[in-house]
Amino acid sequence: MTVQTERPPSGPVDVVKRDESGPAGAGPRAASRLGALTPYLLLLPACAATVLLLGWPLLKDVLLSFQNLNMAQLIQHVTEWNGIDNYKEVLTGEDFWRVTLRSILFTAVNVVLTMILGALVGLLLARLGKRMRVTLMLGLVLAWAMPVVAATTVYQWLFAQRFGVVNWVLDKLGWHSMADYSWTSSQLSTFFVVTVLIVWQSIPFVAINLYAATTTIPGELYEAAALDGAGGWKSFTTVTLPFLRPFLYATTFLEIIWVFKAFVQVFAINGGGPDRLTEILPVYAYIEGVGNQHYGMGAAIAVLTILILLGLTAYYLRIVLKREEEEAGL
Structure with a gap:
């Protein structure tokens, strides 16, 4: 006779185990x-x-960028590696550093003008009535939506030496020496035309962004500032500007990238001339690579352009983050 010493597992416990596993x-x-x-x-x-x-x-x-690729290698389908020779030739030449400095100055001037004028237009949008605001925003959107090539063609016509609208207007206003003036004959005048074009194309983006940012500012803050006796400028510096600062930082960051890589405007206006004096890095890379058929050299310049742009944006972001930390610590 056997005695059962262990109690068999009951049904409910068995069911629970099956449910868990x-x-x-x-x-x-x-x-x-x-x-x-x-x-x-x-x-x-x-x-x-x-x-x-x-x-x-x-x-x-x-x-x-690590290849020696010219028209001969391209026709023969030959891959000829030359290591870092392209980078050595670019970095040891004076042209690259001259164009780099020119590109940085060109970007700085355009970004500063764009941000100042765009911010003023954005603040104007916030002050206008509904009908005028819609009309102005429609004009901004149309200017912003115009293709770059089309806008550049229009500016070529406006600043044309013969039959150009700008020269005609200046002549009628009394500057008769400008009746037959060539805007692309010198470095400064060519850069002036390109800068006007780029700023005109960039203002809508900045203005609409800033106007959208102003709509997020609570009206009670302006009322409190008015009760404290703050005037228009004081209200702007104590209420509007702190709210707009993050948008200004982000928009400036995007504008630096957009202006630094502006190729179509500079190349279409005068091909980097006269005498290659208005070349910026993207145009310089194209002319060396495609124009002179040194494709490896052009690729090396393009890679260096990307690295320089990354360095500039990293430096800008570092300044922005440092300022934000200082403001948060106050």
């Missing part, structure tokens, strides 16, 4: 994992498109 318990865990992966899955198409459209051409450009 079976398919019913795996469902919530799978749903939780899927929920955690959802943001990454949604970003995957954008990341894939970025890698395909930007990453692959950038990689090809980097590889090309």
